[in-house]
Amino acid sequence: MPLSVAVREAFLAEARIASLAVESGEGRAPLNVPVWYDYTPGGEIRFLTDGDSIKAKLIAKAGRFSILVQRTSPTYRYVSVEGPVVRSGPTTLEDLTRISSRYLPPDAVSGYVQGSDLNVLVTFRMRPDHWLSADLGALD
Numbered sequence: 001m002p003l004s005v006a007v008r009e010a011f012l013a014e015a016r017i018a019s020l021a022v023e024s025g026e027g028r029a030p031l032n033v034p035v036w037y038d039y040t041p042g043g044e045i046r047f048l049t050d051g052d053s054i055k056a057k058l059i060a061k062a063g064r065f066s067i068l069v070q071r072t073s074p075t076y077r078y079v080s081v082e083g084p085v086v087r088s089g090p091t092t093l094e095d096l097t098r099i100s101s102r103y104l105p106p107d108a109v110s111g112y113v114q115g116s117d118l119n120v121l122v123t124f125r126m127r128p129d130h131w132l133s134a135d136l137g138a139l140d
Helices: 005-013 054-062 093-103 106-114
Strands: 018-022 031-035 045-050 064-071 077-090 121-126 130-135
Touching: 005 064, 005 077, 005 130, 018 054, 031 054, 045 054, 045 093, 054 064, 054 077, 054 121, 064 121, 093 106
Parallel strands: none
Antiparallel strands: 018 031, 018 064, 045 121, 064 077, 077 121, 077 130
């Protein structure tokens, strides 16, 4: 059963690993890789990556991407969203801290951020314009 707007946005806002997919062209399947991301209901999806990565190059070329987040224990639930890149640029200290804080224990964030090279990171922002979602119900 599809999720309501409020439920799907709340689910996407939880700290989950996303599977990001982007068209790869050249007769190949889409590139599909795990990423850390950030989302606030009603806002844009943000994630960061090395600016020289294949993923960054493909997203810049395609101008859009999709992500999928899921829960596999009862009940199975997923949210998939795609949309255009509305902004990309150098990753700020705030971007890196905000996203890493969603996934790392509080005492590990500072070391992770300090050990990262902001000069090579780029942050992409996507405006969701197409959603798919479902909760497959309780297991009997």
